[in-house]
Amino acid sequence: MSLMKIVFTLLMLGVLIPTAAKAENKNVWSDSYALEANGKYEKAAALIAPLRDNGNESELATLRYGWLNYLQGNFNDAIHAYKQALERNNRSLDARLGIALPLMAQQRWNEASRYLKQVLAQSPYNYVAHVRLMACEEGLRKWETLAKHALSLSASYPSNATILVYLARAYAWQGKRELAKAAYQRVLVRVPGHLEARRYLNQ
Amino acid sequence: MSIKTRMKIYKKNGALTLGAMMTLFVGGHAVHAAEGDWSVKTDLQAMYGNYSGSLQRNSLSSSGVIVSADYLDKGGFSLAANFTRLTYKASNAINQQGYFANGRYKLYLDSLPGPLTLMLNGHYINNNDITGNTDNVKVISPQVSFINYAKTFYVDFGYARSKYQHNLSVNQYTPTLGIGLNNGADWVQARGYLIQVSNPLRAQNKSSTSAIDVKWSHWFAPGSWHHMEKMQLAGLFGERIYAVDNDAAAVYNLADIQRGSLSLSLQWRLTESLHLMVIGGNERYLNNVIGNAYNNRFAYIDFTTNW
Numbered sequence: 001m002s003l004m005k006i007v008f009t010l011l012m013l014g015v016l017i018p019t020a021a022k023a024e025n026k027n028v029w030s031d032s033y034a035l036e037a038n039g040k041y042e043k044a045a046a047l048i049a050p051l052r053d054n055g056n057e058s059e060l061a062t063l064r065y066g067w068l069n070y071l072q073g074n075f076n077d078a079i080h081a082y083k084q085a086l087e088r089n090n091r092s093l094d095a096r097l098g099i100a101l102p103l104m105a106q107q108r109w110n111e112a113s114r115y116l117k118q119v120l121a122q123s124p125y126n127y128v129a130h131v132r133l134m135a136c137e138e139g140l141r142k143w144e145t146l147a148k149h150a151l152s153l154s155a156s157y158p159s160n161a162t163i164l165v166y167l168a169r170a171y172a173w174q175g176k177r178e179l180a181k182a183a184y185q186r187v188l189v190r191v192p193g194h195l196e197a198r199r200y201l202n203q
Numbered sequence: 204m205s206i207k208t209r210m211k212i213y214k215k216n217g218a219l220t221l222g223a224m225m226t227l228f229v230g231g232h233a234v235h236a237a238e239g240d241w242s243v244k245t246d247l248q249a250m251y252g253n254y255s256g257s258l259q260r261n262s263l264s265s266s267g268v269i270v271s272a273d274y275l276d277k278g279g280f281s282l283a284a285n286f287t288r289l290t291y292k293a294s295n296a297i298n299q300q301g302y303f304a305n306g307r308y309k310l311y312l313d314s315l316p317g318p319l320t321l322m323l324n325g326h327y328i329n330n331n332d333i334t335g336n337t338d339n340v341k342v343i344s345p346q347v348s349f350i351n352y353a354k355t356f357y358v359d360f361g362y363a364r365s366k367y368q369h370n371l372s373v374n375q376y377t378p379t380l381g382i383g384l385n386n387g388a389d390w391v392q393a394r395g396y397l398i399q400v401s402n403p404l405r406a407q408n409k410s411s412t413s414a415i416d417v418k419w420s421h422w423f424a425p426g427s428w429h430h431m432e433k434m435q436l437a438g439l440f441g442e443r444i445y446a447v448d449n450d451a452a453a454v455y456n457l458a459d460i461q462r463g464s465l466s467l468s469l470q471w472r473l474t475e476s477l478h479l480m481v482i483g484g485n486e487r488y489l490n491n492v493i494g495n496a497y498n499n500r501f502a503y504i505d506f507t508t509n510w
Contacts, residue, residue, distance in 0.1 A: 073313065074313055075311070075313055076311065076312070076313050077313070103276075106276075106311045106318070106352070107276070107318075107352055108275065108276035108277075108311070109276065110240075110242065110273075110275045110276050111275040111276050111277070114239075114240060114275065142475060143475065144474075144475040145475065172425060172426075173425045174425060175425040175426030175427070175430070176426075177426050
């Protein structure tokens with residue numbers, strides 16, 4: 001083989017191999033999404049697991065690996081993955097919102113609250129963080145705190161029923177029946193068939 | 204990029220909270236990495252008991268404080284101190300100081316549907332007992348427990364080794380089972396007390412005792428007319444001597460043979476962070492040496508504050 005042929009072959013490989021790898025990665029992501037949609041979380045996680053250590057999307061792969069482990073009930077692996085994502089990017093709100101889920105599944109309400117409050121310190125009206133924090137306050141049975149939180153948040157999201165459900169529960173657990181009824185009635189205006197609200201109001 | 208860390212005690216919502224606050228500055232982006240990670244609880248408690256039918260004993264009074272600190276949901280420690288005074292009909296009172304320390308750590312394993320808690324308890328007691336028999340008591344007591352996330356099943360196994368002066372050591376085994384019923388409104392728990400004594404002469408001729416402590420707890424629905432949060436009925440059946448109760452941070456070093464008890468506990472949630480508990484009950488005892496059976500009718504009060 002002449003020198004020219006060798007140089008040409010090497011140049012072609014240099015162009016084709018990264019292109020092939022990119023195409024393969026693209027398939028990996030789409031295949032992983034498809035497997036997740038079919039409930040095959042373990043296989044979906046296994047596909048993107050090699051991408052966590054390098055490449056442009058290693059951070060996304062790490063976050064997704066955490067999410068897919070959470071869906072499998074591998075809460076400790078999920079927490080570990082989200083912590084890795086945080087080590088990589090300490091500004092990540094995604095990682096903080098994500099790690100709250102397995103922590104909440106393990107009823108580690110205080111630890112989950114800590115991460116959610118960190119999100120709210122950066123993004124004070126982040127709806128997802130607020131709703132998850134309210135779930136933690138419910139888990140900790142901090143009814144006064146939950147009532148104040150839900151009442152304040154409902155001013156920012158006046159059309160939202162979920163916040164009013166938390167408000168109603170907090171009032172109900174404090175024995176404030178009239179306030180709880182009023183909150184559940186507001187829930188029913190927004191979601192007319194809401195089972196929990198109907199059940200409480202029919203008591 | 205600069206990272207500054209600091210610890211401080213800060214006030215939040217009017218309540219003093221011990222918080223480890225680490226502030227990170229990342230590219231001018233401040234993130235509170237840990238805020239209010241420690242939660243602190245204080246128990247102030249007092250008890251008075253009057254002996255009925257005892258040939259020797261008159262009354263028992265006790266007061267104490269327990270401070271507990273927990274780091275997030277991972278574990279924590281408790282420290283307690285109490286002062287107890289036992290008065291006799293015909294001899295000098297015993298004044299006693301008791302100290303208690305507890306460390307606990309939670310393990311969350313995906314293979315288990317709930318956390319495992321590893322706990323180590325220690326007790327030290329000194330008093331002015333002129334015989335020295337109940338003075339300088341040391342207890343070490345490990346325990347492992349499990350409760351499921353649904354809070355319908357609890358199991359633990361505890362061990363306590365007590366060392367008394369003048370050739371006496373006591374081994375105690377306490378297997379426990381708890382069941383949650385009625386969507387968490389009721390809780391039934393039974394704890395066995397299997398106690399082996401190294402020197403029966405020091406234990407009213409008992410080489411071993413066994414008893415079972417049964418508790419039924421009921422949480423009331425909110426809005427009840429009595430505003431009560433919880434009620435508990437407890438009964439002890441069987442016999443026990445030199446028992447160690449880590450839940451109550453108590454060692455029964457001054458007691459004769461306990462032959463059963465019955466108590467009723469009522470608890471109110473005064474505010475989100477303040478609870479009041481009162482207990483009234485009766486304990487039956489036997490002094491085997493002089494053949495004297497008697498009762499201790501007691502009342503107990505406890506204020507718990509979460510900081």
